[in-house]
Amino acid sequence: MKFSSVILLLATAAAPAAAFNMQPSTFVRKSSVSSSTTLFAEVSIAMIKELREETGAGMMDCKKALITADGSVEEATAALRKAGLAKADKKASRVAAEGKVVAASSGGRSVVIEVNCETDFVAKDSGFLGFCEKVAGAALAIDGENVDALMSSDLEGQSVEDTRAALVSKIGENIQVRRVVEIGSSSTTSGAYVHMGKIGVLVELEGGSEEVAQNVAMHVAAMDPLYATKEDVPAEDLEKERAILTAQVEDSGKPANIIEKMVEGRLRKYLEEKCLVSQTYVKTNDKTVEEYLSQNDAKMLGFKRITVGEGIEKKTDDFAAEVAAMAGGN
Incomplete structure (x- = not known):
């Protein structure tokens, strides 16, 4: 994807931010009721802090919940608790390695x-x-x-x-x-x-x-x-290692009894190491x-x-593919 396309995509994704008017210590949501009437729900930093301490949720989640609840801490708390349980179930499918x-x-x-x-x-x-x-x-x-x-x-x-x-x-x-x-x-x-x-x-x-x-x-x-x-x-592991060691020296041209002694010597060394x-x-x-x-x-x-994590297949993120998918409207 061309750089200009990525910039356009990011600009488009950021456009909804215009719906929020930011003031020094409050977040304001405009909700259009009619062409001439606008309702404002002011969310203060103190309210966000109170909700965060009450629920333990992230700051941005608290802010969004308060804005959606028109500033009601009680309603925002209930919404976060419900969403929290839903998120816990959803996150269970994500790779934790x-x-x-x-x-x-x-x-x-x-x-x-x-x-x-x-x-x-x-x-x-x-x-x-x-x-x-x-x-x-x-x-x-x-x-x-x-x-x-x-x-x-x-x-x-x-x-x-x-x-x-x-x-x-x-x-x-x-x-x-x-x-x-x-x-x-x-x-x-x-x-x-x-x-x-x-x-x-x-x-x-x-x-x-x-x-x-x-x-x-x-x-x-x-x-x-x-x-x-x-x-x-295990006996099968021992025999497997003996077969590998035998294969390594069987073309040496040495007599069978010498090969056997070589294999047993190497097998003892293998066991000492393992x-x-x-x-x-x-x-x-x-x-x-x-x-x-x-x-x-x-x-x-x-x-x-x-x-930690042994046997778990870790997910590899493909950022380029994600950007391409977003650009295609997926």
């Missing part, structure tokens, strides 16, 4: 929850972050990893779901509690680590301490091992994770690791 992971631990059990929103800006909002912390606390009060059970659980006098819907109306973005992950029990030791609000790790140990579990969780966040121990590697306990412990770089655990009277039982 940003967000935060938050962890909580108590009595040998640890949980990490993922809450998604649409933008990184909202992911840093204090209201959103406060909601995430409260949901993590609520997750400790339920058994298992059932999100539906979490959403129907109590959160300061109302359900987690009702709290989420209210936050959607206030912030204006789709917000979803995507998953809850747990580990540990009263008879084991667990620890949690969250890196930059984006990666969450839970570790369960036999023996040791919560601090040791947290240190290992930090290692997992950094190194992203596939398995806890070599015993955790299994948590055989990796070099990142905090000291002078021992393996298994050796670190042994020094602290602990044994690895398992871990879980999640990353």
Whole structure:
């Protein structure tokens, strides 16, 4: 599209603004009743502030609601509440791939929850972050990893779901509690680590301490091992890797018994790299994770690791296409 066409489009979109006469602290709507009579609904900054504090809605939404309600704060409040619920349902279809992971631990059990929103800006909002912390606390009060059970659980006098819907109306973005992950029990030791609000790790140990579990969780966040121990590697994954390694050396011209030793040696190295306990412990770089655990009277039982937005297909906006569609009247 030519630059001149874009300018014309933007000018056309801005034309309705002429219907509003702006004064220092008021917004005025002209409503034509007859050719000779005009009604004015004045909306002051104080009224907008009052409505915003009452509903938590955005400033522009408050202004528009007051103008539509001819300055009645009561009617504007009712309209915003109705619109807020409608918006929450509508926003649920929008892609929410940003967000935060938050962890909580108590009595040998640890949980990490993922809450998604649409933008990184909202992911840093204090209201959103406060909601995430409260949901993590609520997750400790339920058994298992059932999100539906979490959403129907109590959160300061109302359900987690009702709290989420209210936050959607206030912030204006789709917000979803995507998953809850747990580990540990009263008879084991667990620890949690969250890196930059984006990666969450839970570790369960036999023996040791919560601090040791947290240190290992930090290692997992950094190194992203596939398995806890070599015993955790599925047989089919092991055979698949063995087949790949065999294919890499079968044309070397070496005897079959030598090839077999080469493959097994490379397979051991692969397992050392991919299994948590055989990796070099990142905090000291002078021992393996298994050796670190042994020094602290602990044994690895398992871990879980999640990353914000993994598996969610993010929407890619095409601004040029949107402008072209607007120009075509779509």
